[in-house]
Structure formats: C-alpha cells, structure tokens
Amino acid sequence: MYYERENIKKMQGYVSGEQPEGRNTIKLNTNENPYPPAPDIQDVIANFSSESLRRYPPARADKFRELAASLHEVERSNIIATRGGDELLRLLITTFVNPGEAIGMTSPTYSLYPVLAQIQDCPSVMIPLNDDWSLPSNFTQQINEANCKLTFLVNPHAPSGKLVDTDTLTTIASELNSVLLIDEAYVDFVDADYDSMPLVRDNDNVIILRTLSKGYSLAGLRFGYGIGPEELIKPMMDKTRDSYNLDLIGQQIAETAISNRDYAMKNCHRVAGERNKLSESFLELGLTSEESQTNFLLVTVPVEFTFTAKQLYEELKAKGILVRYFADEKVADKLRISIGLPQENKKLVDTIKSL
Amino acid sequence: MYYERENIKKMQGYVSGEQPEGRNTIKLNTNENPYPPAPDIQDVIANFSSESLRRYPPARADKFRELAASLHEVERSNIIATRGGDELLRLLITTFVNPGEAIGMTSPTYSLYPVLAQIQDCPSVMIPLNDDWSLPSNFTQQINEANCKLTFLVNPHAPSGKLVDTDTLTTIASELNSVLLIDEAYVDFVDADYDSMPLVRDNDNVIILRTLSKGYSLAGLRFGYGIGPEELIKPMMDKTRDSYNLDLIGQQIAETAISNRDYAMKNCHRVAGERNKLSESFLELGLTSEESQTNFLLVTVPVEFTFTAKQLYEELKAKGILVRYFADEKVADKLRISIGLPQENKKLVDTIKSL
Structure with missing residues (x-):
C-alpha cells in the first residue's frame, strides 16, 4: 500500500455504468447504439x-x-x-x-x-x-x-x-x-x-x-x-x-x-428520430428533457412527479430497465436515458406510465 | 510545437522492429512465435x-x-x-x-x-x-x-x-x-x-x-x-x-x-529445441551465441568473420531474412535472431554459409 503515489492514493477511480450479464435487461444507461454495426464487419471477422x-x-x-x-x-x-x-x-x-x-x-x-x-x-x-x-x-x-x-x-x-x-x-x-x-x-x-x-x-x-x-x-x-x-x-x-x-x-x-460510414449514419439518423419522439412522449408524462443532439436525453423529474429521479431509476431497474442516475448535485433531479430501439423506448414509456 | 512538455520534446520514441508487408520475408527480428495459436481460437473468432x-x-x-x-x-x-x-x-x-x-x-x-x-x-x-x-x-x-x-x-x-x-x-x-x-x-x-x-x-x-x-x-x-x-x-x-x-x-x-495452455507450451518446447540446435549450427559457422532460455539467440559475429554484425544483418536482409541489429555499443558485434520454423532456421544457416 505504501508504494502508491500520493495523488493516486487520494483519488477515486472512474465508475462506469452498470453492465448486466443477462440479455433481458433493456439497457439505456451507457449510451450504446441500439443498432448493430455494419454487416461487412461480420464478414471481416468470419474471414479472419x-x-x-x-x-x-x-x-x-x-x-x-x-x-x-x-x-x-x-x-x-x-x-x-x-x-x-x-x-x-x-x-x-x-x-x-x-x-x-x-x-x-x-x-x-x-x-x-x-x-x-x-x-x-x-x-x-x-x-x-x-x-x-x-x-x-x-x-x-x-x-x-x-x-x-x-x-x-x-x-x-x-x-x-x-x-x-x-x-x-x-x-x-x-x-x-x-x-x-x-x-x-x-x-x-x-x-x-x-x-x-x-x-x-x-x-x-x-x-x-x-x-x-x-x-x-x-x-x-x-x-x-x-x-x-x-x-x-x-x-x-x-x-x-x-x-x-x-x-x-x-x-x-x-x-x-x-x-x-453511410450504413452507420443511417442508424444514427434513426436514433435521432427516436430521440425526438421519445422527448415528446416524456413531456406527455410530465417529464421535461433538454434539447439533445446526442443519443441520450437528460430528463428532469419535477418535484410534483410521483417519484424522485433516484426513485424512478430504482423503479425502472426493478422492472428490468437500466437508465443512468448521477448523484452529482446539479443533475440529482435528472436521469440520463440512452435512446434504444423503438420497442425499447415504447416499453420504457409504458413502464413509467404503469408505475 | 510549443505545446509539448519539455521532457516529451527532448525524448526519442521507442523504435519497434521492422514489419515488412510481404509474406515472403523470413522474419526473425521481433521474437514472434513461428507456430500458430491454439486451433480453438479460430473457432472463437468464427462464432463471434x-x-x-x-x-x-x-x-x-x-x-x-x-x-x-x-x-x-x-x-x-x-x-x-x-x-x-x-x-x-x-x-x-x-x-x-x-x-x-x-x-x-x-x-x-x-x-x-x-x-x-x-x-x-x-x-x-x-x-x-x-x-x-x-x-x-x-x-x-x-x-x-x-x-x-x-x-x-x-x-x-x-x-x-x-x-x-x-x-x-x-x-x-x-x-x-x-x-x-x-x-x-x-x-x-x-x-x-x-x-x-x-x-x-x-x-x-x-x-x-x-x-x-x-x-x-x-x-x-x-x-x-x-x-x-x-x-x-x-x-x-x-x-x-x-x-x-x-x-x-x-x-x-x-x-x-x-x-x-498445453497446446501453446508444446510449441514453446519445440522452439526451445530448435533454439538449442540452431545454436550448435551457428557454432559450426564460427558464430558463438549466449546460452538462451528464450525464443531468440544473441549471436556474436567475431572480428575474424567475413562480415561485421551490421554487414551480416544487411546481407541477410538482402536475401529476404530479417534479424535484429542494435547499434548499442555493448551489442554492436552481435545480432539478435528469433527462432523460426525448422525450415526457416535451416534456410538462415544455409544462407549464411553461402554468403
């Protein structure tokens, strides 16, 4: 222990988002792309x-x-x-x-x-x-x-x-x-x-x-x-x-x-479309989100909502949907939610409705 | 340029061994294993x-x-x-x-x-x-x-x-x-x-x-x-x-x-056997080598030899055989030669003989 440098001893490491082992979780917590990579990649691997x-x-x-x-x-x-x-x-x-x-x-x-x-x-x-x-x-x-x-x-x-x-x-x-x-x-x-x-x-x-x-x-x-x-x-x-x-x-x-690149950009475009749709669905649920140019939405859970942001994160997790909650003060009333496949996004909205 | 740290500006980067594009070179310069990895690895890739x-x-x-x-x-x-x-x-x-x-x-x-x-x-x-x-x-x-x-x-x-x-x-x-x-x-x-x-x-x-x-x-x-x-x-x-x-x-x-691991160790054992054989062949050519426990030999080119170490490196390179020459004073009369397949090692010995 005494070998470690002082600055290393004092610091906390980076904490990455949860990576559940099971395949059944709807994973909207680490901003992964919901679409597969270009089909040619499978060929490259097969011929490697x-x-x-x-x-x-x-x-x-x-x-x-x-x-x-x-x-x-x-x-x-x-x-x-x-x-x-x-x-x-x-x-x-x-x-x-x-x-x-x-x-x-x-x-x-x-x-x-x-x-x-x-x-x-x-x-x-x-x-x-x-x-x-x-x-x-x-x-x-x-x-x-x-x-x-x-x-x-x-x-x-x-x-x-x-x-x-x-x-x-x-x-x-x-x-x-x-x-x-x-x-x-x-x-x-x-x-x-x-x-x-x-x-x-x-x-x-x-x-x-x-x-x-x-x-x-x-x-x-x-x-x-x-x-x-x-x-x-x-x-x-x-x-x-x-x-x-x-x-x-x-x-x-x-x-x-x-x-x-064209293949990938087509998928990104689909994700962007879903993002804008999901943002509207959230609004109907009383959840506002920042205007996003990414594959995620930062969603504010207002005080009048049934749950706090942290509670909503936990409720969703219990239902098999992972989103990201940060304890950081500035975003403590918010969730960062990655854009999934259309059916995953729908499941998310339906689940929140049902809570 | 003025953004670089002083210690980085002053230093030289690491120089790795030559990696020729062609497949015909006999490559004995970077201590790669001459045998392929375990066959199960091909299956893992195929099923990925x-x-x-x-x-x-x-x-x-x-x-x-x-x-x-x-x-x-x-x-x-x-x-x-x-x-x-x-x-x-x-x-x-x-x-x-x-x-x-x-x-x-x-x-x-x-x-x-x-x-x-x-x-x-x-x-x-x-x-x-x-x-x-x-x-x-x-x-x-x-x-x-x-x-x-x-x-x-x-x-x-x-x-x-x-x-x-x-x-x-x-x-x-x-x-x-x-x-x-x-x-x-x-x-x-x-x-x-x-x-x-x-x-x-x-x-x-x-x-x-x-x-x-x-x-x-x-x-x-x-x-x-x-x-x-x-x-x-x-x-x-x-x-x-x-x-x-x-x-x-x-x-x-x-x-x-x-x-x-057993598959790999069998190949390493073969390499070690070839190493010991190659060391004897070198000796017959008038080239001594250090007793090695690795997959390479450090070969001394004595002053009475037809070529200096550097010349021998160049002669071999011209014949399509790459070995490693270091300019460093302590090893300037030596070549580091990785152990290849039996036929590659034989080709190396025959080529040196023919020079």
Missing part, C-alpha cells in the same frame, strides 16, 4: 485467420489513418488512432500537461476528465455552465486566467446533450492559450448544421476526438481517433502512445466500419 | 457475433482474470489484464513513481523501459551487467542508493536470453526498497528449473509480467497480464488503467488461449 495474430500488428494503424484522413479531407499525419477515445484523452494529458499544471473543463462534463487529470496530478479547473447548459460568456477568460494547458470540451455536451455551435467554438479556439480538445463522441447523432473540421485547419491548438463506440455501434471494440494539426498529433504518435496500441483484428474491423 | 460489439466489453476482464488466477494458483484480485505487457509497464510507472523519481533497470535491457520512464519525466538508473550478462553483486545496493521507486528486470533477459535463478531473485526482492517488476515475456521458453510464483506470495513488492505475445503466438492481439499482491494490483485496476482497456473479442481470444 487466427494465424495472422502470431505477428505484431501494424504499429501505427496506417490503413485506418488513411481512411479517416480521406473521410475528413486531411492528411494521414493529421490522424491518430487510439484505443477508444479514452486513450486519446490520456495521451493529450501525458504529452501536453506537466504534473501540477491545470486542465480546463466545464461543470458538469464527462466524469472521466477529472479522473485522468488526477492521475497526472493536475488540478481540474471546472467552469460551471449556465442554467441552460450554455457556456458562460467568460469561459475562455477563466480558463486562461487559471493557466490551463489543455481544455476538454465535450460537444455535443454530456450529460445535457446540448450542442455548442461552430461560431462559438471558433471564438473559443482563437482565444484559448491552451490546446483545445473537442470531444465529439456523440457528433454522429447531431441533426443540426455542424462542421468543426475548419477549426482543425485554421488553428494550431485544436484536436477533435471521434469514437467508433457510439455512431458506429462498436463500444465493445475500443477504437477511436483524433484529428488535429501534425504538430500536436506527431508527439503522441511517435513518443507517448504505447507501441502497438491497436490489435490486428480491431484495426481491420475499424477500417471496415469507417468504410461503411 | 459482430452485434455483440455494440455494447461495452466487460470492464475488468474478470473471466480472463479468473482463468489466470486459477493457472497460477492465486486469487482474481492478484491479476490485472492489460493491453500487452506494455500497458502494465506504463501503469506501474503511473501508479508508483512520481515524476522526477528514479526507475532502476539493467544495461542493456528491453529498450522500452527508459522510454516509458522519460514519458513520466523519471530518470532511468541503468546498472551495467557483468560481461557474462549476470547481475553485478551489488545490484540492489546500487538501485537502493539511487532511491529507485520501481525496478524493471526482464527475466529471462533480453537481449542476451540469460535466466536469473529464483534464489537470486528472492534475495533481490527482499533487499530492494522499491517495487520489483519481473518481466517474464519469454518465460514460456525456459527449459531450466524456474518458478517465480513463490516470490509474489512471499513479498509485498513483486509483480510478475506475462504476455500472450510470445508463448501463446498472439503478438497481434496485444494481451498481457500482471500477477502481484492485491495492494499493488488494486490501484492499477481501480484507478490508473483506462476504463474498458480490453475489447470484447480480445478478451474472448485471450480466455481461449490461456485455457489451451
């Missing part, structure tokens, strides 16, 4: 020879990087492939933030950010969002005054689902003195007009995070990537990344997924 | 449903951990499953060594260790081995005097192949003031009497690293694990590890591999 695992995999995942570069109209040198988005977040801290230097983020935000900051022994500067989940007008000023070296912005925002528009992002990027990571884990579900790629081209401090977990229905694969200027991508590629960070079968599946 | 990738994988790889615990007769809490051995090495540094604190190792050793130390901004204390590759008698004293918080010992040693016996390890573990990582990447090829498990049971500072890359013919999978006291394993499991560090298909393949 286990003997090819004998050798080390391509160390830099160049084939995937080429495909991603082509999709986003950048160069391969602007892409880094990572084990889920998580690895990219960790690499950004390792590469650009010395222990003791501050990392900026909003409050609330993706709860992994402050955990990763603590591992590097970095303080998290958490700027509270306005009541409507928008960024305070002096956001960049506060981040700069705290001397942050890196700023994490999840967009669309978790857990609210709100999208920051590209004009606002452009201003933030140009004003910030730090590297800006725009975490677009949920971007594939955006149905508003949004394109952040010009930000990468026009700034030397912007990296965009993408993941195959949500939009491509591949949470089990652990595959993501970053898009950014070569000056920021290169040290992570050449120095701080674990050598051979991506296995062979994972690389082949990821290549196939991104080559079948 | 891509739809199951839609969900997050088991976050803690508990099924694999149970199997490894059972194999080594320890508890699940004594096992951490990682993305290759590399992730375990990184986690040990992140968890137990503050930036600026020293990390002990031998010189030479696995060249990744000092790279990982630099990423954490830690000095590497490199204790030169004796000329016969044995540890100097005051090894632990030197490590302790340098206040190392963590010591990396690869055993059997790379690049010499030499095994440190368990009595010596026992003394080292009890004398060291730091965490001791025994990197057993090559242990499956040991044909001497060797069992380091009592070290984990009897000391609070010893962690053993195992990998499926070499012994189980799964370098392309990126799967390894650590065995150690719960007090050392737990903070890596709960705090510093990337959440969901292992993908679903990888976990299933690893479970199958370790369940088919």
Whole structure:
C-alpha cells in the first residue's frame, strides 16, 4: 500500500455504468447504439485467420489513418488512432500537461476528465455552465486566467446533450492559450448544421476526438481517433502512445466500419428520430428533457412527479430497465436515458406510465 | 510545437522492429512465435457475433482474470489484464513513481523501459551487467542508493536470453526498497528449473509480467497480464488503467488461449529445441551465441568473420531474412535472431554459409 503515489492514493477511480450479464435487461444507461454495426464487419471477422495474430500488428494503424484522413479531407499525419477515445484523452494529458499544471473543463462534463487529470496530478479547473447548459460568456477568460494547458470540451455536451455551435467554438479556439480538445463522441447523432473540421485547419491548438463506440455501434471494440494539426498529433504518435496500441483484428474491423460510414449514419439518423419522439412522449408524462443532439436525453423529474429521479431509476431497474442516475448535485433531479430501439423506448414509456 | 512538455520534446520514441508487408520475408527480428495459436481460437473468432460489439466489453476482464488466477494458483484480485505487457509497464510507472523519481533497470535491457520512464519525466538508473550478462553483486545496493521507486528486470533477459535463478531473485526482492517488476515475456521458453510464483506470495513488492505475445503466438492481439499482491494490483485496476482497456473479442481470444495452455507450451518446447540446435549450427559457422532460455539467440559475429554484425544483418536482409541489429555499443558485434520454423532456421544457416 505504501508504494502508491500520493495523488493516486487520494483519488477515486472512474465508475462506469452498470453492465448486466443477462440479455433481458433493456439497457439505456451507457449510451450504446441500439443498432448493430455494419454487416461487412461480420464478414471481416468470419474471414479472419487466427494465424495472422502470431505477428505484431501494424504499429501505427496506417490503413485506418488513411481512411479517416480521406473521410475528413486531411492528411494521414493529421490522424491518430487510439484505443477508444479514452486513450486519446490520456495521451493529450501525458504529452501536453506537466504534473501540477491545470486542465480546463466545464461543470458538469464527462466524469472521466477529472479522473485522468488526477492521475497526472493536475488540478481540474471546472467552469460551471449556465442554467441552460450554455457556456458562460467568460469561459475562455477563466480558463486562461487559471493557466490551463489543455481544455476538454465535450460537444455535443454530456450529460445535457446540448450542442455548442461552430461560431462559438471558433471564438473559443482563437482565444484559448491552451490546446483545445473537442470531444465529439456523440457528433454522429447531431441533426443540426455542424462542421468543426475548419477549426482543425485554421488553428494550431485544436484536436477533435471521434469514437467508433457510439455512431458506429462498436463500444465493445475500443477504437477511436483524433484529428488535429501534425504538430500536436506527431508527439503522441511517435513518443507517448504505447507501441502497438491497436490489435490486428480491431484495426481491420475499424477500417471496415469507417468504410461503411453511410450504413452507420443511417442508424444514427434513426436514433435521432427516436430521440425526438421519445422527448415528446416524456413531456406527455410530465417529464421535461433538454434539447439533445446526442443519443441520450437528460430528463428532469419535477418535484410534483410521483417519484424522485433516484426513485424512478430504482423503479425502472426493478422492472428490468437500466437508465443512468448521477448523484452529482446539479443533475440529482435528472436521469440520463440512452435512446434504444423503438420497442425499447415504447416499453420504457409504458413502464413509467404503469408505475 | 510549443505545446509539448519539455521532457516529451527532448525524448526519442521507442523504435519497434521492422514489419515488412510481404509474406515472403523470413522474419526473425521481433521474437514472434513461428507456430500458430491454439486451433480453438479460430473457432472463437468464427462464432463471434459482430452485434455483440455494440455494447461495452466487460470492464475488468474478470473471466480472463479468473482463468489466470486459477493457472497460477492465486486469487482474481492478484491479476490485472492489460493491453500487452506494455500497458502494465506504463501503469506501474503511473501508479508508483512520481515524476522526477528514479526507475532502476539493467544495461542493456528491453529498450522500452527508459522510454516509458522519460514519458513520466523519471530518470532511468541503468546498472551495467557483468560481461557474462549476470547481475553485478551489488545490484540492489546500487538501485537502493539511487532511491529507485520501481525496478524493471526482464527475466529471462533480453537481449542476451540469460535466466536469473529464483534464489537470486528472492534475495533481490527482499533487499530492494522499491517495487520489483519481473518481466517474464519469454518465460514460456525456459527449459531450466524456474518458478517465480513463490516470490509474489512471499513479498509485498513483486509483480510478475506475462504476455500472450510470445508463448501463446498472439503478438497481434496485444494481451498481457500482471500477477502481484492485491495492494499493488488494486490501484492499477481501480484507478490508473483506462476504463474498458480490453475489447470484447480480445478478451474472448485471450480466455481461449490461456485455457489451451498445453497446446501453446508444446510449441514453446519445440522452439526451445530448435533454439538449442540452431545454436550448435551457428557454432559450426564460427558464430558463438549466449546460452538462451528464450525464443531468440544473441549471436556474436567475431572480428575474424567475413562480415561485421551490421554487414551480416544487411546481407541477410538482402536475401529476404530479417534479424535484429542494435547499434548499442555493448551489442554492436552481435545480432539478435528469433527462432523460426525448422525450415526457416535451416534456410538462415544455409544462407549464411553461402554468403
């Protein structure tokens, strides 16, 4: 015990959503995509020879990087492939933030950010969002005054689902003195007009995070990537990344997924449609939700409702429906509910009605 | 560029062995196993449903951990499953060594260790081995005097192949003031009497690293694990590890591999036999090699030989045979040659003869 570093001893680890063993649970708690990944992926797996695992995999995942570069109209040198988005977040801290230097983020935000900051022994500067989940007008000023070296912005925002528009992002990027990571884990579900790629081209401090977990229905694969200027991508590629960070079968599946982007986007579009429908059904039940551009809804359980948010979470769980409840004060009266298949969403609404 | 940390800017990244695209190269440069992984793995892949990738994988790889615990007769809490051995090495540094604190190792050793130390901004204390590759008698004293918080010992040693016996390890573990990582990447090829498990049971500072890359013919999978006291394993499991560090298909393949240990060990035994034979063939060519307990030989090219080590590396490469040459002074007259299939080893010997 006495070997552990002080900052590690003091910190709490990240707590991920429940993953029930059984198949009968309706699982709306970890923002997984309800639709399967592209059918070509099954073919890739079926044709995969286990003997090819004998050798080390391509160390830099160049084939995937080429495909991603082509999709986003950048160069391969602007892409880094990572084990889920998580690895990219960790690499950004390792590469650009010395222990003791501050990392900026909003409050609330993706709860992994402050955990990763603590591992590097970095303080998290958490700027509270306005009541409507928008960024305070002096956001960049506060981040700069705290001397942050890196700023994490999840967009669309978790857990609210709100999208920051590209004009606002452009201003933030140009004003910030730090590297800006725009975490677009949920971007594939955006149905508003949004394109952040010009930000990468026009700034030397912007990296965009993408993941195959949500939009491509591949949470089990652990595959993501970053898009950014070569000056920021290169040290992570050449120095701080674990050598051979991506296995062979994972690389082949990821290549196939991104080559079948249209298939995935069709499913994302269906999810977005269901999201807007579900939001209306909730309203009929007396539950308001934030306008979301993601595959989840942050639902407020008003005081006049039969149950508190926590009670509703527990009642649903008892009926085999898992949603996410956060104890955090700002969202203690809310539930984060992932969008499921139409029949799952209907079951959810019917179940709440019946309680 | 100006965003990079000073220690990252200054350092060189790890350079992995060449991975030629073509299939015709005889690849004896990265210590891959020449035999395929267990046939059951092909079945697991064939029966894997891509739809199951839609969900997050088991976050803690508990099924694999149970199997490894059972194999080594320890508890699940004594096992951490990682993305290759590399992730375990990184986690040990992140968890137990503050930036600026020293990390002990031998010189030479696995060249990744000092790279990982630099990423954490830690000095590497490199204790030169004796000329016969044995540890100097005051090894632990030197490590302790340098206040190392963590010591990396690869055993059997790379690049010499030499095994440190368990009595010596026992003394080292009890004398060291730091965490001791025994990197057993090559242990499956040991044909001497060797069992380091009592070290984990009897000391609070010893962690053993195992990998499926070499012994189980799964370098392309990126799967390894650590065995150690719960007090050392737990903070890596709960705090510093990337959440969901292992993908679903990888976990299933690893479970199958370790369940088919006998199959893998039979191949390792064959490799060890070939190693001993190859060593004799080299001797007939005038090339001496260190006594190895691994799946490679460190071969000395004597001054009276037709070529220098570097020339021989290049001559072989021109003939489609890749071996490893290190520029490092201590091994500049040597080549590290992985053991291939019998016909590959024969081709290597015949080619050297013909030069």
